[in-house]
Amino acid sequence: MEKDFYTFSEYMKKEDDSLTASMEDYLEMIYRLSGRNGFTRINELSAALNVQPPSATKMVQKLSELKLIKYEKYGVIMLEEEGRLLGENLIKRHNVIANFLSLLGVPDEEILTETEKIEHTVSEQTMKCFNDFICFMNNNPDIRKKYISYIEGHKSNLL
C-alpha cells in the first residue's frame, strides 16, 4: 500500500535503450524534414526546432553516434534504417496524441504545444488507452456529438 513517488527528472531519465525527450524531438523533426528530399541539413533543422545551429549540430552528432542518422561534418543529414523506423513511430505517437486532445476539446491553437509536451511522457499502455478512446469515438458518432455539445455548454460557463 506504499505509494512510490519520484521526481519528474527521475521519471524522465532515459533508459539504456530509449531516447531523451529532446532526442525524440530532433529525430521526429528530421523525419518530417526528410520527407521531401530524403535528407535535411543543420540549418533547416535548427530553424524548424527554433534552436541555434550549434545546438542542432551537437544533437545531430549524438544521434549519429547512436547510428540513428548518417551524418558527417558539413554534410547532409539522412536517417539510418533504425532512425527512420523510430521516427515513423514518433510521428505516429504524435498524431495519436494530437487526435486525442482534439477529440477532448483542446482548442486548435493549443494542440501542437500540448502534444509536443505530452508525447514524451506517456507509456505504451497509456498510448493504447488514448488510441482506444479515438476508436471508441469514431465508432460512436452519436456519443461523440453528445460529448461535443456537452463541452460546448461548459465553455460559456468559463468565459
Add this chain to the structure above:
Amino acid sequence: MEKDFYTFSEYMKKEDDSLTASMEDYLEMIYRLSGRNGFTRINELSAALNVQPPSATKMVQKLSELKLIKYEKYGVIMLEEEGRLLGENLIKRHNVIANFLSLLGVPDEEILTETEKIEHTVSEQTMKCFNDFICFMNNNPDIRKKYISYIEGHKSNLL
C-alpha cells in the same frame, strides 16, 4: 499556416512566475507530508521522493528563497501561505489527472507514474478538458459503462 515547433526543454522552461517540474514535485510532496503535523523534515521529504538528502536540502533552500516555505538550517519545513495554496492546487491537478487516466482505462499500477509525469506538461485549458471528461462520464453512467466494456473488449486483442 506555419507550424511552430520547439524542443521539449524549451516548452518546459519555467516562466518567470511559475515553478519547474521538480519544484512542483517537491512542493506537492511537502504539502502531503505536512498533512499530519503541519510540518515535515529533509529526511522524510527525501525518502518520500526517493532522492538523496542533499538534493532535498538544495531544493528546499530554493523554495524557501521563493517564500513558498519557511525553513532554516537543520529546522523543520513548513508551508508559507502562498506555498500552501500552490501545493493544494498541485494536489488537485494531480488528482484530476489520476482520475482522468483511470476513467480512460489506464491500469492502476501505472496511474501514479503516468500522473507524475503528465501533471507537469498540461496547460490550464487542457486540464479543463480533462475535467470536463470526468464530469461527462459522471453525468452519463450509461456511456461510461459502454466505454468500459468497449475497452475490456480491446484488452484481449492486445495480449
Add this chain to the structure above:
DNA sequence: AATGAAATTTACCCATGGCTAACTTATTTA
C-alpha cells in the same frame, strides 16, 4: 556533561541541453 548516532549541510562532481563568440569550410558571385 560527554559521547555516539542520526540528521543535515557543504563542497564538489556529473549529465543534459540550451546559448554566444570565434573559427573553419563551403558556396556564390563579381
Add this chain to the structure above:
DNA sequence: TAAATAAGTTAGCCATGGGTAAATTTCATT
C-alpha cells in the same frame, strides 16, 4: 578565380537537478 557570404563547427559558458564524500549540527543516551 578571388572575394564575399552563408553554413556549420568548436570551445566554453550557463542553469537545472541529480549524485557522493566529508564536515557539521542536533539529539539521545549514558
